[in-house]
Amino acid sequence: MVAIFAAFIAAGGIFSAYGINPIHAYAVIAHDALVVPGAFPEIFRSTIPLLLTGVGLVLAFRAQFYNIGAEGQLLAGAVAATGVALFTPVRGPMTLPVMFAAGFVGGALWGLLPSLLKLRLNVNEVITTLMMNYIALYFVSWLVTGPWRGPSVRGFAYTDQFPAAAWLPLIPGTRIHWPTLALGVVLAAGCAVLLARTRLGFAIRVQGENPEAARYVGINALRTTLLVMLLSGGAAGLAGVGEVAGVHHKLLDPNQVSLGYGYTAIIVAWLARGQALATLITATLFGLIYSSGDVMQVSLQMPFRVTSVFNGLILFFLIGSERLLAYRVRWAPRPAPADPPAPAAAPHRPSGEEQWE
Amino acid sequence: MRGHVSRWLTSAVVIAVLLAFIPMGYAQQKLKVGFIYVGPIGDYGWTNAHDVARRLVEQQLPVETLYVESVPEGRVEPFIDRLVAQGAKVIFTTSFGFMDGTVAAAQRYPNVIFAHASGFKRARNLATYMADFYQVYYLNGLMAGALTKTNKVGYVGAFPIPEVKRHLDAYALGVRAVNPQATIQVRWLQDWFSPPKAKEATQALIADGVDVFAFTEDSPTVIQESAKKNLLSFAHYSPMYKFAPKQVVSGELVHWETIYLDFLRKVLAGKYSADNLQNVDYWWLLAEKAVEVGAEPGMMINPLFVSRLKAATVKTEDLGTLSVYDLVQKRIAQMSKNPVAFDPFAGPIKDRKGVLRVPAGQTLTVAELTSMEWAASGVVGPWPGEP
Amino acid sequence: MGVVDWILGVLVRGMALGTPLLWGALGEIYAERAGVVNLGVEGMMILGAFFAFAAAQVTGHPGLGLLVAAVIGGMAALLHAFVSVTLRANQFVSGLALSMLGLGLAGLLGRGWEGFPLSNPLPELSILPPLGVLLAVALWALLYHTRWGIILRTVGESPAAADAMGIDVALVRYLAVVFGGMLAGVAGGFLSVAYRPSWTEGMTGGIGWIVVALAIFASWDPLRAIGAALLFGTLFHLSFRLQAWIPPEPLQMMPFAFTILVLAIAARWGARAWQAPAALGLPYLRGER
Incomplete structure (x- = not known):
């Protein structure tokens, strides 16, 4: 919070440079992002994919599996859902549930290869999941310019529009596709329970905090990691379903399907500090940040790049100040949850095989 | 310490919210016209050309213009909402990918005039336009x-x-x-x-x-x-x-301003309204000096x-x-x-x-x-x- | 004759795009060898591209533009180093933030600079491509055959051991990250003063992200980075050359699929040389275990 205020002050300099009084700027942003009719629900539109993807990532990070591939898993979910909507005979009220199921499976499968490689061959998952993102990107791009290009879109790189049964219902008066939001909330709660109350959750926590101990108490690392990755990829896949069935109603250029949600969700999960329920807050925070960015452009008529500067500053202050705060509370007794695992790229190495060659 | 911070925070939030309610008080009579661009103005291509035209329009007509750049296709509707909330009465969406979003928005805002570049769907308050080469x-x-x-x-x-x-x-x-x-x-x-x-x-x-x-x-x-x-x-x-x-x-x-000027002059003169655009399709070429x-x-x-x-x-x-x-x-x-x-x-x-x-x-x-x-x-x- | 010419022609084109990729990747390799991932390459590159163009346009010296780009890239990297080394904040988030900040600042500062050709551009295939190859060889030698290289690798593999040896871990990481930023700046500058001598917002177009992937693809080895950059560049060119027969996406996708394959094979045969620095992405605090 302090960090965000510091970022606001720094960003105030930018507003001044554009000849806008910073206080007036923030007043306008607060007014037009929160108070103007219809503006408030808009915050939750980008919250939805961030929430689903973020919860999945929290789970993976807790198990020390650094899944950077949510973007690709999201796209895989979107592809699977599109396949169901356009190229299967599934119609009627069953369409949406089948699409969600397919999306979950699609996302989970997209995460499967990296997890198998990690488990079987100890290949660094940060690399493989990242590479899988690019592969998904080109795959979607190929689909919409090639075999799936719709006959009704006059040659543009889109599929045809989904039939009405494949459109997610919206909360009246808003553009929130509520089934996806509900899924996100349920998933966040479910994961919190899973982590705190179940055997699998226990296994995940032990494995994440101390892999040696996990082996010692007989936790099956293979099974745990696979389950975590299926859930994590599946959650991202659900987010992909939400985007194509709730927003676009077609498959299109991969950079339009997901506005980098899979990457932003890494930050969402990291800020949630390993707590599934906290993603509800962090995902909403990012929804608010996006929404404020929109307001800056429209109400203050600023170039869209201002929002990237603004978001960059907020992030820097958020992560920078965290350590400064940590210094201050050093003398206090450590709070119960130890320093959360940062989504770092260090591959796990069994001890004993230390040092450089 | 913590309590102190949070009290300070709370007061800051309260002030911010109070500020938010201060009426902005624009004295506005001018027609507000919104432009939604697909790329950055700095692209030196399509979007740049539309923006050059927008500025010419603002110089030559008694209108006020608003713009948003680099709008992703899935977000055209929210941006239309925001432009309407800002008082825009005419909105130009300048990319084929904005078509379905513009059609939906035209239904939701029956009193706002829309015009969509390079598309083929029209409505009583939605015209189409293209300067073709x-x-x-x-x-x-x-x-x-x-x-x-x-x-x-x-x-x-x-x-x-x-x-x-x-x-x-x-x-x-x-x-x-x-x-x-x-x-x-x-x-x-x-x-x-x-x-x-x-x-x-x-x-x-x-x-x-x-x-x-x-x-x-x-x-x-x-x-x-x-x-x-x-x-x-x-x-x-x-x-x-x-x-x-x-x-x-x-x-x-390209000279998009020829289309924008003509369209907006007719809006200002009352010739175009949110009721009679069903068949308004600007397909302007050399003869109209749009290119x-x-x-x-x-x-x-x-x-x-x-x-x-x-x-x-x-x-x-x-x-x-x-x-x-x-x-x-x-x-x-x-x-x-x-x-x-x-x-x-x-x-x-x-x-x-x-x-x-x-x-x-x-x-x-x-x-x-x-x-x-x-x-x-x-x-x-x-x-x-x-x- | 025809075939050889054809292959040579394709390779030369591969080198054109390969050059900014190579410079950027060499920088990223050094930063990561010291244990610091920098996802801010795209931001550092675009800042380099803009400042190089502006400086070259104002002074008329493209070389000076590249120098300015290096300084700017280094300064941007310094921010990342401060946040991730001194404040020990999350490197991934800090890098993402740097990319946003760089793209944003370059976009804002670049207003009004677009739409003009550079008056005195650098020929595309003049000094930077061969210099990049020489640099790669030099950096490889430095990394594997000097005391400095040992220090750098130790810091990346086991900062605690380095610390025990009396090495200033933070200093080494700062130097590596800033050096990486300077190379990224030059890579961006190459785009705006040689590759396509003009400025347009967003002109890096994701090349910075490919650089990050490339550093991994090259398995953090400066020599392999030469081949990796050339392969990326060549496949990119081929996707247009062969367009009548193959759609471009599979060709452009290939390096990424190839990376996974190589890693899997290398892991299968237990090739240690293909693995990441052990302390990659981890902040280091003396006394923390």
């Missing part, structure tokens, strides 16, 4: 056909969509009208803006022996790249003459190439034998009349597979032009979606 590409093709020495001219296309295919076909018809031996080599980028792709596509065409270039991409990359090998090119969209003054022959320039031949405003043909174009002769059915330079001038004059005295797509025209596409004595309707999928004869290269 096909005539200009034909004229560029005439010059390219006369100037190629290898008999291979190149075209770097953005997406294989009807708009680009139409321009490419018109260009090819122009080339073949002057030089029946010439072929038109094509590469696709699958991108509106990508200097690296445009660059490698140009290089691939150079390797195939192409010596004159035209393109559809929002940067001067093709011009710069071909000029390094001293090969000729035609500019696209923005004034690009200065990027290669010795190699740029001519090009296409211009040239790579720099006012310079139709680079003076360096005038003598070569005057030296090249061509036989036509309607005008007899004349120089290519004169042919270009005559065709411009014919197409600057309303109705036009000449159309590039006048039949008989067969596509490259030999199928008759335009019967003798006919021309194409706007609907046929905007859904064109076939490739003109002489076009060589991939052609996704070819019928």
